[in-house]
Amino acid sequence: MDSPHGAAVKAEDFGLKGPRGWAFRGIGLDAAPGSLIAVEGPSGTGRTCLLLALTGRMKPTEGHAEIGRHRLPKKMAAVRRIAALGPVPGINDLDQSLTVAEQLREGALLQRHYGAPIRSLLRPRAERRATAAARIEAALDAAGLDLATLPKGERTTVRDLERLEAVRLSVAIALLGSPRLLALDDLDIKLSDTERTEVWALLRSIAARGVTVLAVCSEAPADAVVLRTGPKEDGGAPEAKQPTGAAGTPKITWGTRAKDGAEADREADADAEADADADGHAAVEKDSGERKDAAADAEKPAKADDGNDSNDDSNDDNDDTKGADDALAEAGRA
Known part of the structure; x- marks a missing residue:
């Protein structure tokens, strides 16, 4: 699997308004390629909408953003081509009835038809199969999923996977397209503290390979670029809040809470x-x-x-x- 240079993520006064008010508003961000970006906040504060807007899946209402030099909202299609979704409940849920091998083959097939250059479809079938197998193996390695450790190996059904295994499978499928930006929603839901530590270690390793990672979570690690959604608890300016991580960690940016x-x-x-x-x-x-x-x-x-x-x-x-x-x-x- 290729490891392309990650996409820089920039936003200025970025906002999206829905029928019940602002989902998020006033978002500002400047993250370098290969960054680990955490969208932190309570449920219902526009975290998923922000993730979908930054990956070109939802059209913002105000402000602008740039993902790998593609400006939103004008270049939404271009952003979608370089930004892949990992697990996002309700958008790309895994098929519980399929086996792990079937889910991976389906992901590779969709990538070949929609993400690969047209000339790749003209290659011999045996060559296409070999290429797909190599990409699946590389994606599984990057996601840290060893099929041999599963109860029935690659024939294990998705419904029998543990939560962390399902996250790794979704990440592997997303990485099949060699994205420059990987986005994940509700990252720490239904995970123990130990599993959260493992999944953040996984995302750091992916970022170290050059892929920018954007993850929605309830509590961000200290070494991440942090975006916080929801009301400002102290009423201060965004610059007044600093993460407690290593020196030079980017400033926290606040968004506004969506009104019900x-x-x-x-x-x-x-x-x-x-x-x-x-x-x-x-x-x-x-x-x-x-x-x-x-x-x-x-x-x-x-x-x-x-x-x-x-x-x-x-x-x-x-x-x-x-x-x-x-x-x-x-x-x-x-």
Whole structure:
């Protein structure tokens, strides 16, 4: 398997807005090729959306990013060609009914059809098979998955794999395409402390081979470039927070927490009430009949705003659906 130079990952005021508000916003990043990047934060703070946006699977709403000199959102297709997805639940789940060997062959087949140059399809079948076998062996070695240690070897079904083994298999499949950026979601879910240590060691070894790694997690290691999603707990500037790792570790960047529907509705109601109060004070010197008319008129702008918000949400739904379609379209390539 080739080990291409990793992709630099840069972002400035990067944000994505969905139908319920901002999934993430204000993200800034400047990571060198071959970096280990950790997106840290609680569940529900836009971590997965950020991962999919940085890999060209979701279209951002504001700001821009550059992945290996391909600028987002304009060059999303180019970014998808160099960025592979490891395990991302709901996007590229492993087929539980297949054996490990079948899953690997399927990944190699998809890569040959969608990721390889057209001229490679013209080579003799025996040569193509030998090339695919060599790539699978190299990918398994890079992912640290020894098929001989599995209960039934390569005939072990995916459903019988341990969580860490399944992660290694997903990583191996992603590496079949020799990506410059490898992205993984929910990295530390259902893993023990010992297994977390092992999987971070795996990602460090992949980064050492020259592939940039982007991983979503609950707790990032001290030696990673850290992006934190969610609210700023101390209200300070992003530069005020520094990781406790080795000297020279990049600064932590904060994103904003996505608002749920209830919170957005409360804010809309509060704005409408504030507008009504302002109009009521302006009409305080009029008779009681005029005050009733003013109060009725004060409600009209609020209702009109609600209509516009509905249209905006509809547009956001279209954008979000478009981004989800991109994600699902690229699941086979990862």
